[in-house]
Amino acid sequence: MNREEITSRLKALLKKQSQLKADVDAIQEEMKIDQLGFDSISILDFMYDVEDHFKVQTEVADLVKMEKVRDLIDYIAGKTAA
Amino acid sequence: MKKLWHLMEFGLAKVVLGIIAVAPPGFTLAFAESVGWLVFHLLPGRAKIATDNIRAAGIVRGEPELRRLGCRCFQSLTRMVAETVITRNRIRPDNWQNYVTIDAPPETFAQLKDTSRGAIIASGHLGNWDVAARALSMLRPVSVIYRPFNNPYLDREINSERGGTNLHLISKYKTNPMRFMKLLADGDCLALMIDQHISEAGERVRVNFFGRPCWATRSVAMMHMTTRLPLFVAVAARTGRLKFTAHLAGPIRWERTGNREADVLGITQAMTDEIEKIARRYPEQYLWGHRRWRE
Numbered sequence: 001m002n003r004e005e006i007t008s009r010l011k012a013l014l015k016k017q018s019q020l021k022a023d024v025d026a027i028q029e030e031m032k033i034d035q036l037g038f039d040s041i042s043i044l045d046f047m048y049d050v051e052d053h054f055k056v057q058t059e060v061a062d063l064v065k066m067e068k069v070r071d072l073i074d075y076i077a078g079k080t081a082a
Numbered sequence: 083m084k085k086l087w088h089l090m091e092f093g094l095a096k097v098v099l100g101i102i103a104v105a106p107p108g109f110t111l112a113f114a115e116s117v118g119w120l121v122f123h124l125l126p127g128r129a130k131i132a133t134d135n136i137r138a139a140g141i142v143r144g145e146p147e148l149r150r151l152g153c154r155c156f157q158s159l160t161r162m163v164a165e166t167v168i169t170r171n172r173i174r175p176d177n178w179q180n181y182v183t184i185d186a187p188p189e190t191f192a193q194l195k196d197t198s199r200g201a202i203i204a205s206g207h208l209g210n211w212d213v214a215a216r217a218l219s220m221l222r223p224v225s226v227i228y229r230p231f232n233n234p235y236l237d238r239e240i241n242s243e244r245g246g247t248n249l250h251l252i253s254k255y256k257t258n259p260m261r262f263m264k265l266l267a268d269g270d271c272l273a274l275m276i277d278q279h280i281s282e283a284g285e286r287v288r289v290n291f292f293g294r295p296c297w298a299t300r301s302v303a304m305m306h307m308t309t310r311l312p313l314f315v316a317v318a319a320r321t322g323r324l325k326f327t328a329h330l331a332g333p334i335r336w337e338r339t340g341n342r343e344a345d346v347l348g349i350t351q352a353m354t355d356e357i358e359k360i361a362r363r364y365p366e367q368y369l370w371g372h373r374r375w376r377e
Contacts, residue, residue: 033260034258034259034260038259041284041301043259043260043263044301044305044307044308047308048342058308060200060263060266060267060308060309060310060311061267063260063263063267064263064264
């Protein structure tokens with residue numbers, strides 16, 4: 001899976017769980033994750049979706065270091081390439 | 083007007099807390115139970131919620147016994163407030179076991195004490211949950227997620243009584259969605275109550291409690307599945323004057339089945355069953371006055 005595909009799928013998952021009013025194309029890589037409209041439960045559902053969809057296992061210590069959407073894309077790209 | 087009312091409540095609370103801090107514990111505890119008795123008899127609507135819940139749970143029969151148990155649970159709650167204030171400066175790392183006994187297999191307790199990774203604790207409104215959290219905070223950092231009081235002055239004051247060096251209270255309404263994950267990543271023990279009604283549709287799961295369906299938070303189950311951190315159920319019952327037993331079960335380590343909502347239900351029901359088991363053992367210490375079973 002290339003980075004572009006990861007980005008596209010991730011944005012769709014973000015849109016589903018973050019309750020963003022904006023169109024999925026409005027989600028930019030430089031946007032901060034904690035400004036995407038998540039609450040403390042929907043962020044957990046989102047993380048679950050990421051693991052389920054990309055077939056990766058995330059670590060909470062890694063997740064809390066991620067600030068932007070780009071960080072998450074890079075993380076998934078690293079996990080799926082492994 | 084609202085601010086004035088809040089300030090009056092705050093003033094009254096300061097007076098009460100000040101008295102509790104200096105009065106002999108025996109007097110304070112007896113006074114607290116008297117207040118609970120009064121509240122039960124002066125608030126018939128709330129008393130009815132308790133007796134209706136107890137009746138539906140099938141724990142006791144007959145109106146006199148229902149009212150006796152209902153009154154006892156109110157007294158348990160007011161006593162809990164007094165106990166929390168009294169023990170706040172008494173419980174220390176070198177003496178917490180004089181107050182709290184752990185009822186758990188040694189390996190379960192050893193895993194709970196393991197500070198190399200975070201842990202999640204689900205608890206219920208029985209006995210004295212604050213003292214249990216304080217005792218645990220003698221072993222590792224504990225963050226308790228709570229629902230703030232509507233009165234901000236009271237909230238700040240009560241939390242200064244409930245918190246401690248290693249014991250932090252975190253409002254469930256704080257806006258950073260990653261805050262709980264950060265605490266767990268730092269190795270904290272995150273404690274949440276799971277036996278309150280949840281109104282928000284996306285945040286709840288339907289479980290059975292005392293044979294009747296009710297809504298519970300799905301957050302603990304989701305937290306466990308996402309972080310894979312050990313999940314414990316802990317409930318602290320009062321066993322004497324300023325003596326408590328913390329009943330500890332777990333850790334739950336749920337393997338995902340691929341069906342998220344079935345897993346959420348399975349985990350949450352397992353935790354709820356554990357709390358019910360302890361509440362059946364100490365029914366007079368359970369918070370029956372909460373409207374738990376709602377549509």
